[in-house]
Amino acid sequence: MTTELLKTPLNALHRERGAKMVEFAGYDMPVQxxxxxxxxxxxxxxxxxxxxxxxxxxxLLSGPNAAKALETLVPVDIIDLPVGMQRYAMFTNDNxxxxxxxxxxxxxxxxxxxxxxxxxxxxxxxxxxxxxGTQCEITPLFDERxxxxxxxxHAVTVLARLAPEVAKMTFMQYTSTKIDGINCYVSRSGYxxxxxxxxxxxxxxxxxxxxxLLAEPEVAPIGLGARDSLRLEAGLCLYGHDMDIDTTPIExxxxxxxxxxxxxxxxxxGGFPGADAIFAxxxxxxxxxxxxxxxxxxxxxxxxxxxxxAEGTTIGTxxxxxxxxxxxxxxxMGYVDARFTALETPVWAIVRGKKVRMxxxxxxxxPARYFRG
Amino acid sequence: xxxxxxxxxxxxxxxxxxxSVTVGxxxxxxxxxxxxxxxxxxxxxxxxKGAEAATVESVKAASGVYMPLDGEIVETNPALDANPELVxxxxxxxxxxxxxxxxxxxxxxxLLTQDAYDRLIKANAEA
Numbered sequence: 001m002t003t004e005l006l007k008t009p010l011n012a013l014h015r016e017r018g019a020k021m022v023e024f025a026g027y028d029m030p031v032q033x034x035x036x037x038x039x040x041x042x043x044x045x046x047x048x049x050x051x052x053x054x055x056x057x058x059x060l061l062s063g064p065n066a067a068k069a070l071e072t073l074v075p076v077d078i079i080d081l082p083v084g085m086q087r088y089a090m091f092t093n094d095n096x097x098x099x100x101x102x103x104x105x106x107x108x109x110x111x112x113x114x115x116x117x118x119x120x121x122x123x124x125x126x127x128x129x130x131x132x133g134t135q136c137e138i139t140p141l142f143d144e145r146x147x148x149x150x151x152x153x154h155a156v157t158v159l160a161r162l163a164p165e166v167a168k169m170t171f172m173q174y175t176s177t178k179i180d181g182i183n184c185y186v187s188r189s190g191y192x193x194x195x196x197x198x199x200x201x202x203x204x205x206x207x208x209x210x211x212x213l214l215a216e217p218e219v220a221p222i223g224l225g226a227r228d229s230l231r232l233e234a235g236l237c238l239y240g241h242d243m244d245i246d247t248t249p250i251e252x253x254x255x256x257x258x259x260x261x262x263x264x265x266x267x268x269x270g271g272f273p274g275a276d277a278i279f280a281x282x283x284x285x286x287x288x289x290x291x292x293x294x295x296x297x298x299x300x301x302x303x304x305x306x307x308x309x310a311e312g313t314t315i316g317t318x319x320x321x322x323x324x325x326x327x328x329x330x331x332x333m334g335y336v337d338a339r340f341t342a343l344e345t346p347v348w349a350i351v352r353g354k355k356v357r358m359x360x361x362x363x364x365x366x367p368a369r370y371f372r373g
Numbered sequence: 374x375x376x377x378x379x380x381x382x383x384x385x386x387x388x389x390x391x392x393s394v395t396v397g398x399x400x401x402x403x404x405x406x407x408x409x410x411x412x413x414x415x416x417x418x419x420x421x422k423g424a425e426a427a428t429v430e431s432v433k434a435a436s437g438v439y440m441p442l443d444g445e446i447v448e449t450n451p452a453l454d455a456n457p458e459l460v461x462x463x464x465x466x467x468x469x470x471x472x473x474x475x476x477x478x479x480x481x482x483x484l485l486t487q488d489a490y491d492r493l494i495k496a497n498a499e500a
Contacts, residue, residue: 037432038408225407225433298411298454300430323410323432330411352413352428 008054009146009206017214017221025118027055030223037225041325044192044230045366048154049222050213053191054146057121058200059128061112063136070104070112073131075249075272077259083108086174086187088257091127096248096274096281100124101239105174105187113174113185113200115147117239146206151196151230153369154218159186159197162212166197171370180212191227193234193368232331233324235292235363241303242290242319242333248274250281251335253290288316289341292363293332293349295321297356300330301349307334308348308355315340318349326366332358377465378481379490380441385465388481389472393447397469398429398438398460401494406431409460414449415440415471427470429460442480444473 005028014021019030030052032040043049061070067078076089083106091099100120105113116124121142128138150159160167163179169188176185185200201209213219228238237243243252261268264279295301300323307316321332332349340347341360348355378386383402387395403409408431415426420440427438449471452459460468475481485493 031433032407036408041432229432298457299413300411300435302435323430325408325432 006055008052009203010052010054010210013207013210014052014221019221019223022224024224025055027118029055030221032223032225033221035220037223037229038325040220040222040226041229043220044152044222044226045194045326046152047218047220048150048152048158048196048216049192049226050210050219051149051151051222051227052146052210053149053198053227054203054206055118056147057114057116057118057124058141058145058147059114059116059121059125060139060141061114061128061132061136062110062139064110066110066112066136067106069132069135070114071262071268072271073127073273074102074104075258075262075275075278076104077261077268078104078112079268080261081106084174086172086189090243090249090254090257091124092249092272092274092278093245094273094277096250096277097245098239098243098247098249098252099127099245101237101243103187103189105185107174107176107185115198115200119240144203145200146203148199148201148206148210148213149190149192149196150199150213150219151190151192151194151222152218153195155194155196156371158213158216158218159199161216169197169371170373171195179209182209184209188371191234191236192230193236193364193366193370194230195369195371226325228320229322229325232320232322232333233326233364233366234368235333235365237290237333238320247335248278248281248286250278251286251288251290255282285338287338288335289338290319290333291336291341292361292365293318293321293334293347293358294361294365295330295332295349295356295358298330299351299356301332301351301356301358305332305334306350307336307358308350309340310346310348312355315347324365331365333363336360377487378484379487379493380439380484381493382439382441384438384441386441386481386484388478392478393472393474394442394444394481395469395472396438396441397464399490400464403461403464403468406433406436406460408432409457412453412457412460412470414453415446417446417449419443419445420473430457438470440473441484442473443476445476446471446473448472 316336
């Protein structure tokens with residue numbers, strides 16, 4: 001049985017640009033263009049890359065209680081999220097496991113815009129409707145809006161040519177503006193570790209905007225292959241790989257994303273699913289943690305590779321791994337037993353039956369270059 | 374230098390005058406793999422037909438290179454350690470993987486010809 005793949009509004013454009021298309025989260029998506037993953041990755045770090053991330057789910061929450069309602073589902077300060085700001089969050093379940101990670105932006109006028117993962121968007125929508133459906137209006141914009149990401153050190157120059165005011169934005173700021181005459185929501189954020197923007201655009205205007213941006217000399221189209229190597233070098237999690245329903249934010253080394261005000265000793269402590277489990281784990285320490293790993297040989301160490309100690313005892317598993325074009329070396333993230341998370345601890349991965357020495361390292365692997373003003 | 378032969382796993386073979394057979398992956402295969410970042414070369418030993426002799430790691434994924442016929446590997450390409458990208462840049466030349474002595478020298482001639490391989494690629498593309 002074959003299922004018809006979903007298409008983003010840029011599908012024809014991807015094919016026109018010679019993209020290799022693959023299935024991703026039920027969508028027909030470009031994994032790479034003729035330049036290839038390596039060149040696309042390096043181009044993004046050097047100039048500017050345009051990514052189609054329209055498969056991700058955009059959901060609008062509106063009403064005077066929207067922020068208060070959303071706070072009951074995420075361990076993050078939403079009530080005091082300023083107008084014109086975006087924040088990283090995750091939906092947790094009663095065990096403290098992560099249902100999905102997402103971005104939340106305050107549009108003002110009692111409106112919040114959420115961006116959730118493509119593979120989770122229908123479940124996320126049902127989750128929102130079930131738990132806070134009576135407290136605010138929930139509007140999925142899955143077909144109405146597309147999402148483009150313009151990433152890299154020249155993204156600001158390019159986008160400011162079409163909308164000069166975006167140059168003044170700082171990391172995680174969010175605004176509504178016209179780009180080349182098209183009404184868009186723009187955030188200064190992304191999934192590459194670079195400065196850049198994410199642009200929410202009406203679906204029927206997405207192709208025109210993408211063509212306009214691609215016409216700029218600094219901009220090249222970038223596929224999901226380079227998106228993955230870029231986010232891995234930036235030490236950013238990919239849902240379903242680096243965290244899932246059986247992973248807590250503490251285990252995923254995402255404590256930084258739990259707002260202080262929502263923690264055990266915070267003014268609005270708890271009140272989200274799994275709070276007790278997460279607080280207990282924060283207090284006593286998780287049994288395993290997500291760490292950065294640098295293989296000391298040239299071979300990439302892939303997702304699923306076993307991690308062992310000096311005696312060969314299994315102490316963890318690689319959750320994401322590959323080759324970092326900017327790092328010019330293999331890199332990985334993995335979950336290891338908490339007793340082995342100190343930076344000088346010797347660990348090995350098993351690759352094709354052989355031990356490959358790995359160094360634990362701080363993340364990101366490649367320094368982030370967000371514009372903080 | 375004799376004409377190339379091919380396998381359905383997208384390897385090419387060339388019988389050399391010294392009785393050895395050189396093996397690499399085809400232009401089609403390297404294009405499908407994308408940027409090659411590492412090649413795990415085989416040991417200098419005998420392998421059975423179909424055994425995974427080498428592994429190619431591209432930015433995207435790892436793929437096996439299978440022994441095309443029974444035989445003993447006598448040489449591997451030393452250039453691939455430092456320059457795995459040769460597999461992309463010159464798959465039929467400097468990007469070769471290994472040389473082996475086939476147990477049955479006549480078996481090479483029974484593999485796919487260039488025409489047959491081209492038809493296979495075309496059929497795959499239309500499938």
